Amino acid sequence: MSNGLIAVAMSGGVDSSAVAALLKKEGQPIVGMTMQLWNQRRLPELSTETSGGRCCSIDDVYDARYVSQFLGIPYYVVNFEDQFEQHVVRPFVDDYLNGRTPIPCTLCNNFIKFETFLEMASGIGAEKIATGHYARVSFDEPTGRYQLRRAVDSTKDQTYFLLGLTQAQLSKTLFPLGHMLKTETRELAREAGLPVAEKQDSQEICFVPNGDYAAFIAAYAAEQGIALPESGGDIVSQTGEVLGRHAGFHNYTVGQRRGLGVAAAEPLYVIATEPASNRVTVGSPADLLTTRLSIRDMNWISIAAPDEPIRAQVRIRNRHIPAPATLTLRDGLVEVEFDQPQRAVTPGQGAAVYDGDLVLGGGWIA
Amino acid sequence: MEKLKRGGQPSPPATIRLPSRVAYFDHNATTPVAPDVLAALLPVLAESYGNASSIHQHGQRAKQLLESARRQLADRLGCSPKELVFTSGGTESNNLALAGPHRHVITSSLEHPAVAQPLAHHANLTVLPPNAEGLITPEALRAALRPDTDLVSIMHANNELGCLQPIAELAAVAHHAGALFHSDGVQVPGRLPLNLTALGVDLYSLSGHKMYAPKGVGALYVRQGVQLHPQLYGGRHESGRRAGTENIPGIVALGTAAARPLTDLSALRDRLEAGLLAAIPHAIVNCAAAPRLPNTTNIRFAGLEGEALVIGLDLRGFSVSSGAACSSGAVEPSPALLAIGLTREQAKSCIRFSLGESNTADEVDALIAATIAAIAHLRKLSPTYV
Secondary structure: OOOOOEEEEOOOOHHHHHHHHHHHHOOOOEEEEEEEOOOOOOOHHHOOHHHOOOOOOHHHHHHHHHHHHHHOOOEEEEEOHHHHHHHHHHHHHHHHHOOOOOOHHHHHHHHHHHHHHHHHHHHOOOOEEEOOOOEEEEEEOOOOEEEEEEOOOOOOOOHHHHOOOOHHHHOOEEOOOOOOOHHHHHHHHHHOOOOOOOOOOOOOOOOOHHHOHHHHHHHHHHHHOOOOOOOOEEEEOOOOOEEEEEOOHHHOOOOOOOOOOOOOOOOOEEEEEEOOOOEEEEEOHHHHEEEEEEEEEEEEOOOOOOOOOEEEEEEOOOOOOOEEEEEEEEOOEEEEEEEEEEEOOOOOOEEEEEEOOEEEEEEEEO | OOOOOOOOOOOOOOOOOOOOOOEEOEOOOOOOOOHHHHHHHHHHHHHOOOOOOOOOHHHHHHHHHHHHHHHHHHHHHOOOHHHEEEEOOHHHHHHHHHOOOOOEEEEEOOOOHHHHHHHHOOOOEEEEOOOOOOOOOHHHHHHHOOOOEEEEEOOOEOOOOOEEOOHHHHHHHHHHOOOEEEEEOOOOOOOOOOOHHHHOOOEEEEEHHHOOOOOOOEEEEEOOOOOOOOOOOOOOHHHHOOOOOOOHHHHHHHHHHHOOOOOOOHHHHHHHHHHHHHHOOOEEEOOOOOOEOOOEEEEEEOOOOHHHHHHHHHHOOEEOEOOEEOOOOOEEOOHHHHHOOOOHHHHHOEEEEEOOOOOOHHHHHHHHHHHHHHHHHHHHHOHHHO
């Protein structure tokens, strides 16, 4: 079926619905697909009255199906629960239990949306996939590479979460919203009469109700028979002085200030969580500052791996403003030296490397 | 790559449409309403609107239609009309049949959720796994019986696999131990001759929409003398066994459907199986050695994602199925496939083709060709299974 079919990943939200409407209006052959990623009836102890409307909820599937019917396109729900648990949920929990702060959205993009979904889309005969991500992709003739650029709407730019995309994945991916402002997306949805035009954006990590990681980890660990770390341990200063007790290091994340329960003259922040010694190290804001980090599993996107040190900007959190740095490849790692110290460099988080709008690549903070 | 200019001139119309003529191979999910059943149903819906409990002529006409349909169904099932209770369908029939109190219940891991769920919370429940052929043997049942066993529920034909259980033998084993025997038979009456009296069951569930009648009507066979525990409280309809004004149009349709001759689909099914197995490597028919419904084949295409194949075939104009639908509409591995010992991965690579009386040899041949093409495409993408 070589007909240029495009599979639109539809979450039931306004962005992906607008993508479907846009492509449909252009006369592209499209099919709508929703990924069923997590069974919301699992871990019933987490369900709350306010936990509806999350990713993969029946309400979102209802909306995606409604939009597909409205647009008159074929629509399917595909079940990736097994893959999502294996590649996203389990590593998310393991990371926390090992003192790292993971970003499941990047894992989901790497392993599910641009891998399993792309395979499924190819399997049913689609040639490309389209998603509602705010990012731009284009083919660069001189280098022969697909290049990734930040979205025109800088407030919605999602390239930080796309740092694992490979050339093969990018060659089959459309981001129709990369050129649009969020306000324009809403306007498009309204003009098209989409039933989700006024729907609120989702915020939290989709499988964690109300953003309560600790409760999710506890419930999942109990279901899976994973031993949780000792619930209590010492909160120590950088010199090893015991300042108080913590309630399980997996409840803390680097840079966290609230909820430490330690009285001190100056505000204290989590500097590190140490699974081996079951300690949480705290310090002053100055202690959070670092000028160096290493990136492991670096994925070069818009350029090939450079032979020489390069100047670029590195983003260490989604909301972080990419900071100028010098990057050097060494022993399979990318050593980053920032021009200015950066706050709360957190192992396990992603590091995205930019040259202005261009996403050079990205990897994981070692 | 990014040629998506907003407001730009659309390329030549390329809108994908589902093919207008869709060949339907999912009759175990539901059957179409047969033309002669529809012809019998429509005038009842339009004109015979009386309440079968009313004294007047309108009511009497409705009552006549109700009892005629019951006699038609009883003829088809080899039982007495008095032994049939009309319900809203298979799920209600199963719930009514299984309502307790029961001390110890035995069922199988092949059951449809309409049996598994009503029993799920029973304090004393034994769930028998089938053997590799998908069968519950009389020996396995005998071994599971306890002195306090008072109910056994084993489905007649499995909806996914089509395998037929030795119901007469199983019922005899249950009776020997003093237990009642229920069977969920919704897949059978539209496909095979049936005599419930000879079969020896005490309770037997059936559903209109698996035998060319519409959705929303079914029946429960209750052998004379067996005590039911009504689940709906209200008027004394159906001899006090099922309250609620009778669905006369649906019941007439069910009676009409029961009186229709059966179509033997085994030749077409065998043609489909042979065509697929001859052309597609690593294809295995599940439960091939068991007695099976003549219209059903369930085939494992090793290494393939069944969901992708179902969608790919749908986009080519063929309706088939894979696994069990969950509430979102996504597919989960079917419990029956797991029950016969397949792994989750293996279960996900199974496709059910279930034929109906309107399927033709041409449709079967077209389905074979489309399946071969869809699988060739999928296997090209995952070279492990070339």
